[in-house]
Amino acid sequence: MQAFYATAWGGPDVMRHGDLPDPHPGRGEVRVAVQASSINPVDWKVRVGMVRWLPGQHLPRPLGTDFAGVVDEVGKGVSSFRVGDRVYGIVVTMLGHAGAHAEYVNAPVNRLRRMPDGLGFVEAAALPVAALTALNGLRLAGERAAQRVLVNGATGGVGHFAVQMARARGATVTAVCSARNLERARELGAHTVLDYQSQDFTTLEDRYDLVLDAHASAGYSRASRVLEPTGAYASTLPTPALIFRDFASSVLPVGRAYLANMRGHPEDYAELERLLADGSVKPIVEHVYSLADAAKAFALAEAGGVVGKVAVQVR
Numbered sequence: 001m002q003a004f005y006a007t008a009w010g011g012p013d014v015m016r017h018g019d020l021p022d023p024h025p026g027r028g029e030v031r032v033a034v035q036a037s038s039i040n041p042v043d044w045k046v047r048v049g050m051v052r053w054l055p056g057q058h059l060p061r062p063l064g065t066d067f068a069g070v071v072d073e074v075g076k077g078v079s080s081f082r083v084g085d086r087v088y089g090i091v092v093t094m095l096g097h098a099g100a101h102a103e104y105v106n107a108p109v110n111r112l113r114r115m116p117d118g119l120g121f122v123e124a125a126a127l128p129v130a131a132l133t134a135l136n137g138l139r140l141a142g143e144r145a146a147q148r149v150l151v152n153g154a155t156g157g158v159g160h161f162a163v164q165m166a167r168a169r170g171a172t173v174t175a176v177c178s179a180r181n182l183e184r185a186r187e188l189g190a191h192t193v194l195d196y197q198s199q200d201f202t203t204l205e206d207r208y209d210l211v212l213d214a215h216a217s218a219g220y221s222r223a224s225r226v227l228e229p230t231g232a233y234a235s236t237l238p239t240p241a242l243i244f245r246d247f248a249s250s251v252l253p254v255g256r257a258y259l260a261n262m263r264g265h266p267e268d269y270a271e272l273e274r275l276l277a278d279g280s281v282k283p284i285v286e287h288v289y290s291l292a293d294a295a296k297a298f299a300l301a302e303a304g305g306v307v308g309k310v311a312v313q314v315r
Contacts, residue, residue, distance in 0.1 A: 177194075
């Protein structure tokens with residue numbers, strides 16, 4: 001099969017486009033003929049070797065956590081999917097699984113969903129990691145996510161979903177992004193927009209019930225300056241300090257902070273699919289590259305500043 005894969009741990013130069021052996025599904029898996037996949041920060045974090053100490057890491061292998069495609073082979077013990085089903089989902093590349101920047105990927109059935117009607121492959125491939133991360137950040141914050149919410153990094157992969165989801169919950173949303181994307185943030189549903197290059201939201205007088213740091217650049221100490229006394233902070237970056245505070249938040253009445261990582265339970269997918277169906281949430285994918293040009297897709301995503309997600313059209 002054709003794939004875009006890592007040959008070693010390191011920078012962009014370790015990636016290649018070429019042939020790898022076709023995979024075949026094991027028990028509890030199906031093989032998906034990948035139509036599209038997307039790029040997330042986890043892809044280059046795996047590539048540089050941040051998780052090379054975990055068991056099961058091996059190279060060469062393709063990266064790519066998110067994907068959408070068609071089931072074309074079913075492993076033993078699988079009854080919930082059949083050949084020809086249109087599906088989307090994830091594979092956990094951080095744990096050594098071969099990824100979806102390839103013509104085929106094996107996927108455990110518990111990480112797959114049937115594609116909703118009316119959703120294209122590229123849009124579906126943009127959803128799981130970013131959308132479910134945003135959804136979990138709002139879920140952890142509870143009722144605060146329906147009050148005054150600030151989203152830092154509001155037009156990026158996680159952020160553009162978070163703005164739409166917070167608005168759908170009835171929140172008054174402030175979006176922080178670059179000047180060139182302010183209008184896009186308004187289109188996503190933000191009531192107030194701030195240019196991070198000219199305004200430091202942590203020094204302003206407004207107060208929020210939730211700061212969702214999709215860009216993971218503010219940090220709890222700075223963001224807490226603009227939180228209401230019972231407010232909360234959620235970030236996508238698992239620093240030791242945030243992990244400790246996340247744990248402590250279960251017992252502390254104030255100073256709450258959460259790690260907004262992806263949660264992919266069936267009820268999470270069901271809520272996401274409901275938001276898609278009623279039009280409250282729509283993925284933005286403005287940059288789509290072929291598998292042969294996946295290096296350009298990686299470079300663009302890794303440079304930052306992209307609105308929404310960057311996708312790879314595999315077929």
